[in-house]
Amino acid sequence: MDDVDFRVSEVGPWRVGRKAMAVNLSDIAAMAAVPTAAVVSVVLPKSCGQDFAQELYRGLRERADEFQVPIVGGDTNSWAGGLVITVTVLGEVTSRGPVLRSGAKVGDTIFVTGPLGGSLAGHHLDFVPRIREALLLHQHCDLHAMIDLSDGLSSDLHHICQASGVGAVLHADALPRRSNSGTIAAALNDGEDFELAFTVGPADAEKLRQHPPLPVWPVGEIVATGYWLDDQGHRQPMQPGGWVHEI
Amino acid sequence: MDDVDFRVSEVGPWRVGRKAMAVNLSDIAAMAAVPTAAVVSVVLPKSCGQDFAQELYRGLRERADEFQVPIVGGDTNSWAGGLVITVTVLGEVTSRGPVLRSGAKVGDTIFVTGPLGGSLAGHHLDFVPRIREALLLHQHCDLHAMIDLSDGLSSDLHHICQASGVGAVLHADALPRRSNSGTIAAALNDGEDFELAFTVGPADAEKLRQHPPLPVWPVGEIVATGYWLDDQGHRQPMQPGGWVHEI
Numbered sequence: 393m394d395d396v397d398f399r400v401s402e403v404g405p406w407r408v409g410r411k412a413m414a415v416n417l418s419d420i421a422a423m424a425a426v427p428t429a430a431v432v433s434v435v436l437p438k439s440c441g442q443d444f445a446q447e448l449y450r451g452l453r454e455r456a457d458e459f460q461v462p463i464v465g466g467d468t469n470s471w472a473g474g475l476v477i478t479v480t481v482l483g484e485v486t487s488r489g490p491v492l493r494s495g496a497k498v499g500d501t502i503f504v505t506g507p508l509g510g511s512l513a514g515h516h517l518d519f520v521p522r523i524r525e526a527l528l529l530h531q532h533c534d535l536h537a538m539i540d541l542s543d544g545l546s547s548d549l550h551h552i553c554q555a556s557g558v559g560a561v562l563h564a565d566a567l568p569r570r571s572n573s574g575t576i577a578a579a580l581n582d583g584e585d586f587e588l589a590f591t592v593g594p595a596d597a598e599k600l601r602q603h604p605p606l607p608v609w610p611v612g613e614i615v616a617t618g619y620w621l622d623d624q625g626h627r628q629p630m631q632p633g634g635w636v637h638e639i
Numbered sequence: 640m641d642d643v644d645f646r647v648s649e650v651g652p653w654r655v656g657r658k659a660m661a662v663n664l665s666d667i668a669a670m671a672a673v674p675t676a677a678v679v680s681v682v683l684p685k686s687c688g689q690d691f692a693q694e695l696y697r698g699l700r701e702r703a704d705e706f707q708v709p710i711v712g713g714d715t716n717s718w719a720g721g722l723v724i725t726v727t728v729l730g731e732v733t734s735r736g737p738v739l740r741s742g743a744k745v746g747d748t749i750f751v752t753g754p755l756g757g758s759l760a761g762h763h764l765d766f767v768p769r770i771r772e773a774l775l776l777h778q779h780c781d782l783h784a785m786i787d788l789s790d791g792l793s794s795d796l797h798h799i800c801q802a803s804g805v806g807a808v809l810h811a812d813a814l815p816r817r818s819n820s821g822t823i824a825a826a827l828n829d830g831e832d833f834e835l836a837f838t839v840g841p842a843d844a845e846k847l848r849q850h851p852p853l854p855v856w857p858v859g860e861i862v863a864t865g866y867w868l869d870d871q872g873h874r875q876p877m878q879p880g881g882w883v884h885e886i
Contacts, residue, residue: 393682393718433725435640467725471640478680478714478725 394437394474398517405444407517409451412477415542417459417521418586422540423490424530425483427523430456432466435476452479459523488530491590496537496556500614501597505606506587507570508545509578515570516584525606526588532605538590543633544583545611550632552591553619562612562630564623576623581633641684641721645764652691654764656698659724662789664706664768665833669787670737671777672730674770677703679713682723699726706770735777738837743784743803747861748844752853753834754817755792756825762817763831772853773835779852785837790880791830792858797879799838800866809859809877811870823870828880 394400398408413430420427432452436445445468456463461481505525522540529535537556539548545562553560567579591614592600600608612622621630641647645655660677667674679699683692692715703710708728752772769787776782784803786795792809800807814826838861839847847855859869868877 393716393720396716396718431727433727435723465727469640469643471643471721473640473720473723474718476682476720476723476725478723480678480680480712480727482729 393476400475403517405448406451408475408477409448410455411517412479413452413455414519414521415586416479416481417455417461417523418540418542420481420483421522421526421588422538423483423485423492424488424526424535424538425485425490426527427459427461427481427483429464429482430461431480431482432463433478434466434468435473436468436470437475438470438472440470440475448477459521486527486530491526491530491535491538493537493539493552493555496552496558496591496614497593498558498614498616500536500591500593501610502549502560502562502589502591502612502614503597503600503608503610504541504545504568504587504589505608506585507568508541508580508585508587509574509582510570511582511584511586516586519586521586522588528605529588529590529608533592533596533600536591536593538588541585541587541589542583544581544585545589546580546630547583547632549589550619552589553614556614559615559618559620560612561615561620561622561627564621566609566611568609568611580621580630640723647722650764652695653698655722655724656695657702658764659726660699660702661766661768662833663726663728664702664708664770665787665789667728667730668769668773668835669785670730670732670739671735671773671782671785672732672737673774674706674708674728674730676711676729677708678727678729679710680725681713681715682720683715683717684722685717685719687717687722695724702768706768733774733777738773738777738782738785740784740786740799740802743799743805743838743861744840745805745861745863747783747838747840748857749796749807749809749836749838749859749861750844750847750855750857751788751792751815751834751836752855753832754815755788755827755832755834756821756829757817758829758831758833763833766833768833769835775852776835776837776855780839780843780847783838783840785835788832788834788836789830791828791832792836793827793877794830794879796836797866799836800861803861806862806865806867807859808862808867808869808874811868813856813858815856815858827868827877
């Protein structure tokens with residue numbers, strides 16, 4: 393939705409199209425599935441010309457093409473309101489099955505696939521969905537639970553905890569940050585990182601630390617209860633979507 | 640889209656939800672396929688409360704339930720703009736394969752499954768998508784080409800003619816009209832009838848006239864070239880989306 397998920401007047405239709413496709417491919421990555429086809433419906437403002445529509449479509453298709461995903465259908469409409477793009481991506485699970493949010497176990501290590509925070513400076517429009525990374529990790533490890541980071545690690549990891557009936561501890565100084573000036577709060581809460589967060593058991597965690605098939609960062613552990621941020625040895629309660637630093 | 644496809648302030652979210660699901664099921668009917676699952680994304684105006692969202696969903700689900708179609712995913716968002724609903728329905732073709740727009744042959748009879756015109760008085764919100772009818776006809780006949788009537792018979796039949804490389808003649812006095820006061824122009828051009836128009840060869844046409852498995856109306860024939868309306872023996876050129884009565 394224009395002015396919510398992007399500002400098309402500032403960034404142009406090509407980048408918006410890329411984002412719209414990428415966020416939906418990211419949902420397929422979150423389950424370690426293979427995207428197979430996309431359906432795209434666009435509601436164009438009447439003021440937009442054909443060039444606008446073509447640039448939007450080019451952005452959508454370029455991102456889809458990178459993953460050999462054909463756009464197989466959809467709808468194009470116009471109205472007096474703002475731009476809305478709806479993408480449905482279909483996917484197939486591999487022989488290892490899907491990775492769900494509900495499989496995290498006490499003792500698991502929590503990993504993320506990239507730096508967090510500050511996405512709104514541009515990353516949220518240009519990120520590459522972690523399809524290949526998810527499939528590679530799925531081959532190498534027994535992924536217990538996984539999610540893509542759209543709302544922010546503190547919120548999205550909480551979804552895993554709720555679905556799995558467990559708690560978690562994150563280590564503040566282990567969080568990879570997009571920029572040196574990025575705060576821990578930004579890494580936890582900014583959202584739209586579109587990296588993957590996943591949990592694996594002790595043996596796979598050790599394997600990923602020693603011989604990672606791709607860059608991954610261990611950021612915490614699954615525990616029986618509670619939701620915590622460990623900051624230099626001080627464990628504090630963490631809130632999904634906005635942790636509270638208790639002095 | 641609110642104020643384009645419906646006016647939610649006048650008809651309420653339940654009927655809007657029913658229409659949004661039905662028009663997409665109608666697209667599956669047009670190919671004589673079996674709908675298997677639906678994905679629904681809604682963009683709600685921020686002013687709408689939870690009751691509104693629930694009524695909208697109830698409408699969507701009731702129509703889907705009538706055809707044993709589960710809603711398997713989607714997205715819910717809100718913004719400062721108007722209501723937008725996007726539905727993707729997945730379907731499977733039967734062992735007879737899909738019916739396309741491209742199979743009409745010279746000598747085919749053109750049939751429709753119900754009365755036409757005047758849909759905006761209410762039918763466009765409450766129609767039942769012709770899934771069962773399409774599957775029944777597909778069992779009984781060799782359907783050469785089919786389409787669902789969303790733009791109006793004069794436009795939609797033209798799509799069949801273009802895809803099949805043929806022409807057509809419609810018989811004005813054979814067109815079933817929704818109301819006694821409905822004009823021929825309304826039957827041809829109003830749109831949103833969501834009946835099926837299909838073509839079959841001579842043997843199947845005779846069978847459908849003698850022993851129809853459901854009510855169908857023969858309304859014309861496929862010819863080699865031209866696009867015509869036959870009105871009491873006078874054949875006039877017909878325009879898709881607005882035929883011109885030449886005096």
